[in-house]
Amino acid sequence: MVHKINTLLFFAVTAQxxxxxxxxxxxxxxxxxxxxxxxxxxFLSAWFTRDRVPTLPQPAEDVGxxxxxxxxxxxxxxxxxxxxxxxxxxxxxxxxxLGVRGALNAYMTxxxxxxxxxxxxxxxLIGSAVGYVSGFLLSxxxxxxxxxxxxxxxxxxxxxxxxxMPVILxxxxxxxxxxxxxxxxxxxxxxxxxxxxxxxxxxxxxSALADIADENAVRYGVRQEGILYSARTFFAKLxxxxxxxxxxxxxxxxxxxEKAEPGEVPADTIxxxxxxxxxLAIIPGxxxxxxxxQYRINQAEYESTRRQLAARPS
Numbered sequence: 044m045v046h047k048i049n050t051l052l053f054f055a056v057t058a059q060x061x062x063x064x065x066x067x068x069x070x071x072x073x074x075x076x077x078x079x080x081x082x083x084x085x086f087l088s089a090w091f092t093r094d095r096v097p098t099l100p101q102p103a104e105d106v107g108x109x110x111x112x113x114x115x116x117x118x119x120x121x122x123x124x125x126x127x128x129x130x131x132x133x134x135x136x137x138x139x140x141l142g143v144r145g146a147l148n149a150y151m152t153x154x155x156x157x158x159x160x161x162x163x164x165x166x167x168l169i170g171s172a173v174g175y176v177s178g179f180l181l182s183x184x185x186x187x188x189x190x191x192x193x194x195x196x197x198x199x200x201x202x203x204x205x206x207x208m209p210v211i212l213x214x215x216x217x218x219x220x221x222x223x224x225x226x227x228x229x230x231x232x233x234x235x236x237x238x239x240x241x242x243x244x245x246x247x248x249x250s251a252l253a254d255i256a257d258e259n260a261v262r263y264g265v266r267q268e269g270i271l272y273s274a275r276t277f278f279a280k281l282x283x284x285x286x287x288x289x290x291x292x293x294x295x296x297x298x299x300x301e302k303a304e305p306g307e308v309p310a311d312t313i314x315x316x317x318x319x320x321x322x323l324a325i326i327p328g329x330x331x332x333x334x335x336x337q338y339r340i341n342q343a344e345y346e347s348t349r350r351q352l353a354a355r356p357s
């Protein structure tokens with residue numbers, strides 16, 4: 044619902060822009076508004092979780108203050124954990140795929156599928172909202188039945204393939220034509236499957252990071268949640284930006300025209316746009332799944348680690 048409201052609010056149809064997604068002013072306003080919302084949400088998240096601080100593992104009394112040297116030592120310590128290293132390498136490949144798709148999303152919406160802002164809003168509402176909520180509700184049940192590594196690998200593959208299926212099916216001639224109601228529902232359906240996969244994958248990887256924090260606590264005697272999670276977030280942002288850069292280069296290579304109108308872009312250019320966004324973007328996603336498969340903490344190792352931590356004096 045939020046996506047739909049945002050799209051209709053910032054991309055309302057005007058006399059100059061029948062397809063409001065082509066209005067550059069909408070993106071400026073949307074960016075500023077999103078930045079402000081993110082700042083407020085982050086502040087509220089930090090403020091209302093203050094009561095959790097006393098329940099967290101506390102550092103030893105003889106631990107010194109912050110220093111740049113210790114900071115980099117902690118990073119090196121974290122990266123020497125084989126499981127964490129492979130999760131980070133997988134994240135690099137996955138973020139590259141998501142960055143490329145994210146950068147090309149507007150181009151695909153306007154020029155490949157020739158959707159309006161309202162149709163795009165409906166797809167986001169149906170696909171993202173239903174998908175992410177379903178993934179959240181299914182995660183606990185999936186983790187109770189399947190191994191965490193298998194779940195991560197499977198959902199990484201599904202996140203790579205499901206969002207690409209509309210273009211793949213269009214390329215082989217088995218997808219609804221542009222301008223039809225069936226097109227919007229078909230894209231939304233595959234989007235929902237991708238969102239379910241992404242939701243379960245994200246929850247599973249975050250859970251895996253908690254297991255790695257326990258593993259490092261046993262190995263080094265220190266908790267490293269801050270380093271593990273913050274480094275992952277930083278590199279995810281960096282990698283996504285790299286994906287945007289790759290997408291920009293790809294648009295230049297296929298000579299995508301500036302200020303193009305939907306329906307007027309050469310067919311060969313549109314074909315290459317779809318290829319880059321979907322079939323070719325699957326490749327780093329599959330590489331990510333292969334790297335995720337190197338994660339080695341199973342249920343037995345997790346329980347052993349937890350027993351060792353419980354046996355330590357508090």
